[in-house]
Amino acid sequence: MQKFHKSKQIFLSVCSMTMVISAGCVQQKPLEKLGLITTSGYDLEGKNQIKGTAVVQKFDPMTESATKVITSVAKTSKGIRQQANLQSNQKLVTGQLRSVVYSRELAKKGIIQLVDTLNRDSGIGNMVYLTIADKSASEIMEIETNNKGRLNLGTYMYNLIKQNVEGEQIISPTLHEFNHNYYDIGKDPVLPILKVKNNDVIISGVGLFKGDRLVDELKQGDLFYLKILIDKYKAGTKEMGYTTDQLKKIIIKNENYTKKPIFSKIYVSIDNIQSKTKIELVDKKNLRFRVDVDLDSRVLEMTEALDLGKPASVKFLENKLDTSMKKRIEGLLLRFKELEIDPIGLGNEYEAHLRGKPITQEEWDRKYKDATFDVNVKNTIERTGVID
Incomplete structure (x- = not known):
């Protein structure tokens, strides 16, 4: 037993000396x-x-x-x-x-x-x-x-x-x-x-x-839509502006509220936005893409009182959001096509349907000019006017 302890001491001493020597060999950079x-x-x-x-x-x-x-x-x-x-x-x-x-x-x-x-x-x-x-x-x-x-x-x-x-x-x-x-x-x-x-x-x-x-x-106004197309939202925020005529159906007529609005438009702020976007090539020959965007959110703030206590009013606002966002997304996709740029990765979706056949950048540039888009946006307002 004593011999074993002595051997162990010698082994540890050698290891310690090796570590010291090795440390001395490393180039120091104070x-x-x-x-x-x-x-x-x-x-x-x-x-x-x-x-x-x-x-x-x-x-x-x-x-x-x-x-x-x-x-x-x-x-x-x-x-x-x-x-x-x-x-x-x-x-x-x-x-x-x-x-x-x-x-x-x-x-x-x-x-x-x-x-x-x-x-x-x-x-x-x-x-x-x-x-x-x-x-x-x-x-x-x-x-x-x-x-x-x-x-x-x-x-x-x-x-x-x-x-x-x-x-x-x-x-x-x-x-x-x-x-x-x-x-x-x-x-x-x-x-x-x-x-x-x-x-x-x-x-x-x-x-x-x-x-x-x-x-x-x-x-800045278009960054929201770029993010929707490229990535998922987990808890985003967005301000949407509408004329009085666009929302007059759900405006609360109450003397307690300001008769002369501060802004020329009615702004609605939505947050806790969770989005899911699916981009699918539905016609390979004619290069037609279907873009489905689903968003869940809550209404955080309004610059004028809106009657969102009724399901019909909430549905009305959801439809307005759908229409506005669809128009902006369609405009963005057409703008990308005119610039011949593809930040969304539509070329990846097209290549995935070629069954392993690689595509060159020149081939994709030629095809991309003929691309068309069917955009569908569906907003679901989960909560209105309640702040945690």
Whole structure:
């Protein structure tokens, strides 16, 4: 028994020495010696050059500012990194990169070259958010300078996008999703557009891509319908506006309510929206798609008193919602077809009916021009006027 304990002690001593030696072989990277790039932006600069702007998180207790903005110009993103390192006393690394901004001008010409660089960098995860600047990326990056280092723009932008994705306001714009939609024949990417407003960064809309080129954008009013077509709603919110004549049948005539409405329209806010959309190819030869949208929701707010205590009145409002949403969805689908873009993935649905036969992008582009759509929307109002 004593021999066994002695052998065990020798074994543990050897293991401990091995661990110490192994730890000494690992390359140490103290945070004080690293500059962590948290967000970066790219703009076209003259002919055949790109301007890169990076917000760098610094861990130097001797400096007042925790962040620094570095701008450099080169022909490639790697060249930009090399030039940026010449302006930093800490080695710049991308392990904490959370978001990337491309200028509108650059996005119109194509961003796949710069996106591919992200794919080839082992230090960058595929959950980095990709965005488009309403004007220039450097304008977005200057917010950090204007706030004198009190704002970590990388963290702010990441949280801005993350909470709007989780709040079901926009489609998730990760590097992984961009790659999937770009390389998948029969679907095109979408990315949020960022805008500077009152020395702050906001999401002003969503950019629509043809491959890797920005071709159009949707403003906030249409983001709801894009989300319905691409993804499911679990708890969304939407405001709908109607003229007095459209809803006069269910307006409560009561002296206790305002005789002169504040707004020229009646606005109805619905929330807790749960949606289910089914897109089906019903005629392969003539490329006709059936789009069925089912929504369950509750009425949260009205700018004028509506009599929703009667089932007939609720049904009346449901029909109004059906008609309005159907018209907007049909308009959106036709707009996509005219732009020859497919953010919905109709090409995937068509290819699924080819029994394993692959389709080229050129073939799908030719077919897509003849596509027609039968849109059906069914709203069900589960609750009215009650707030938990």
